[in-house]
Amino acid sequence: MxxxxxxxxxxxxxxxxxxxxxxxxxxxxxxxxxxxxxxxxxxxxxxxxxxxxxxxxxxxxxxxxxxxxxxxxxxPVRETVRLQAATPEQLMQARLLIEPAIAAEAARRASRSDAQYLLRLVEDGRVATSRGGAEEADARFHRGVAEVAANPILIGLLDHLADARRRAAWQREWDRTYRRIGVGEFVGLHSDQHQSVVTGIAEGNADVAEQAMRAHLLTIATAMRRGSDPADPGL
Structure with missing residues (x-):
């Protein structure tokens, strides 16, 4: 040696x-x-x-x-380390386990004004003109659903996951994905899917809200997998 x-x-x-x-x-x-x-x-x-x-x-x-x-x-250091060590795939798995259930709880609790608030957040996403604006609107929508669920622990979990998504590993994966789908998909398909979540919440239908949120997150997970696969020809 x-x-x-x-x-x-x-x-x-x-x-x-x-x-x-x-x-x-x-x-x-x-x-x-x-x-x-x-x-x-x-x-x-x-x-x-x-x-x-x-x-x-x-x-x-x-x-x-x-x-x-x-x-x-x-x-706390222990929790921060766990986030730092998590892969983008693990973060998406966590979102798929947590966020559909949050959407269902929001449907059980939402008032008319809550539904109107979420609709305004959907519209913010539709009028975004840049990647940064679209991502900010997306984060506000997902947090907004947790706010309507009216449980501070759930809001804290969403904030915790949002912090993890600012990490370098997630951002690299998302950069590759964004280059494929562009801002048009943010303000189009993703906003349409947000709208479907709000429809379930506004109707007080927990099953519809849960299924709509799961479908939305699966769309993101699929796009990220394809974004990291150079052999994949596209969406």
């Missing part, structure tokens, strides 16, 4: 970080994999990791891994 100086190991570590974890929040390979890639001992690697952590280039959590960037603020 090559005898490495600390400066040389740090230089190689920075190369490995750029290659394997290019964006803040990305998880690095395991210590074993990094040591093998560099050709140094685990003890030497750990000294380099400690230096990089002190400089704010990485952060670590025992049993969870090593992540690029500074440790995020705003949530």
């Amino acid at each position: 090559t005898r490495w100086t600390q400066a040389a190991v740090l230089a190689r570590m920075r190369q490995e970080i750029e290659a394997s974890a290019p964006d803040p929040g990305d998880r690095l390979p395991t210590e074993r994999a990094l040591a093998a890639a560099i050709g140094c001992s685990r003890q030497t690697l750990r000294a380099a990791l400690a230096r990089l952590e002190a400089e704010g280039e990485i952060w670590r959590r025992h049993g969870q891994g090593t992540f690029r960037g500074r440790a995020p603020l705003g949530h």
Whole structure:
């Protein structure tokens, strides 16, 4: 095994970080994999990791891994680490488990003014002219459904998932997807699907609202899978 100086190991570590974890929040390979890639001992690697952590280039959590960037603020560390480690597929799975049930509960609780509020959020999505505007309108709609369900825990769960969707891994997947579908699908198909969710909520029909939300999220999940598959010719 090559005898490495600390400066040389740090230089190689920075190369490995750029290659394997290019964006803040990305998880690095395991210590074993990094040591093998560099050709140094685990003890030497750990000294380099400690230096990089002190400089704010990485952060670590025992049993969870090593992540690029500074440790995020705003949530308890354990929960933040779980979000940082989640894949886009796991996030979509969580949304599919949670959001249809939230839509059903909104249908049970919604007043006429609640339904009108959600319709205004749908219209905000229809008139969006940019990706940023469309994404903001989409986030407001999904949170709005949780607000109508009138349970602060459900609202907190939606906010938690929204934070996870701002992570680099999700954004890379969504960037690929957006390049395929463009803003037109946001203001067209997605808004139509939002409208279907609101129809179920306005009618007080929990089954319709739940099924409409699930269909909407499955559309997103399918688009993201196709966006990450270079062999797929399109939607």
